[in-house]
Amino acid sequence: MIAVNQTRVTKQIHLGNVPIGGGAPVVVQSMTNTDTRDWQATVAQIIRLQEVGCEMVRVAVLDQQAVQQLSRIKQAIDIPLIADIHFDHRLALGALAAGVDGLRLNPGNIGGGQSVAKVVKSALERQVPIRIGVNSGSVEKELLSRYGRPSPEAMVESALRHIRMLEDEGFDLIKVSLKSSDVLDTIRAYQLLADRVDYPLHLGVTEAGTLVDGAIKSSLGIGVLLYQGIGDTIRVSLTRPPEDEIPVAYSILRALKLRRRGVELISCPTCGRTELDLIPLVEKAERLLRKVRSPLKVAIMGCVVNGPGEAREADVGIAGGRGKGILFKKGVRTQTVAEEELLQRLLMEVQEITGEVIID
Ligand code: SF4
Structure with a gap:
């Protein structure tokens, strides 16, 4: 039988009680599309996600009102909760205090030196991992002008900068994603980064599109990488209710004989x-x-x-x-x-x- 290539050996991190990387099974993740401030709607959606096999969930945290709801949400669900933060490090500190299991933020966009140090200190105390998420749309202007476009090389350089900012603070509970809406760029970027770091990688093709197009692009981007042994968590992005992403994710994993659920x-x-x-x-x-x-x-x-x-x-x-x-x-x-x-x-x-x- 033809099998997926030897899985790349990475450091292992834990989100709550879910191991990631270091030989653990590939984990299926999604993101809510509710207003996180509406904790009841958010919990209801997470429960629907859990029922179809979602194993970790990310919520957007836009303001302090959303932060206030995180511990309530966390208590009502069974899977690790990840707070997605941009720009304001105080939201990250609040999310950590509320007991989230993971953060998704880029240290370069939460206000620099002191802000990063504060977040890292709190995350380390709680042993909460941080995912650095570079998107083709978020590559720094200076890298764009140097590379001419958000190329795989530019995305990797951007990720390495963010990684270094965390490492400089003594933090290594890191996971990285490098999402582009271009499938070939996504594949190349992850391949390049996999040669440079041994952190677990979160795979996805961003803004993949509607059910058919999105499922195809995700299957190709995620599938090719997993086949090469690259990738520790996955998210299929669809312009659909997130519950619809999970069956596609398992279909990819089943086709590659990486998971047998369902x-x-x-x-x-x-x-x-x-x-x-x-x-x-x-x-x-x-x-x-x-x-x-x-x-x-x-x-x-x-x-x-x-x-x-x-x-x-x-x-x-x-x-x-x-x-x-x-x-x-x-x-x-x-x-x-x-x-x-x-x-x-x-x-x-x-x-x-x-x-x-x-x-x-
Ligand atoms: S299983 Fe029978 S009905 Fe279905 S496509 Fe094949 S020949 Fe046609």
Whole structure:
């Protein structure tokens, strides 16, 4: 079997109780799009994210009112909470005091010397890591004029500057991201940085776009890097509710055999042989199976030509016939079910195998 290249060896850091880098599994992360000052809406969204497998979450902290809500949010959720801070180091100090598990800030843009020293001191006392996040849109003017554009080299130089600012204060609980909306620039930037530092890397293609475009760009950018053994946490960015990012992230990780969480859904593209109304069936099954945590392979196929083969290989499979489907379980044909009962039967089988309750 072809496998992902040897994972790059990095320092290990911890966000809350989640290990990152140093051989730990790749972690799936997202960011809320609620107003953090509205703690109830933010918590509700984080819980929805948790339910589909998000393992760390970032919230934007724009002002002191948002800082005030962080401990409340932290207490109501089960996954590590990261505060995203720009410009004002007092927000970072407040977030640390509120008990966040991680900060995302660039030391170069929170006011320089003394401000950085204060934040680092507080983060070190609490052993809270900081992610430096360089975006192609945030590269310093001087680097832009030197490199002509936010090239991978310019992004890496920018990241190294921020890293040095933290290291100069004796801080090494660092994670770094280098996101560009250009897939090839993103890949190149991470490759260059991976040769220069041994900090864990957070992967993402920024402003990736809508569901189809964003999923493709993210899969390519993140996928190529993970395949090369680079990357310790990932975020798929979509112009969608963040809950929709998580299944894409797991799909990438499953395809590379890096994580096995959740249902791998195999379904055929349909053709002139399809004998039942397959597309709505598959779409509904996908939606309902999203919350399943156990690793499972489910196949839904449209006919008896190629269907039984795939269905037999899955943990639960359907091979469609005219107005009905043949059900397979763990490679064994179990029964023929009427089309209108297929989904229900499929869900029952999944529940039986996983022991997880599926709620519509
Ligand atoms: S499984 Fe059958 S229905 Fe589906 S695409 Fe293949 S031949 Fe067509």
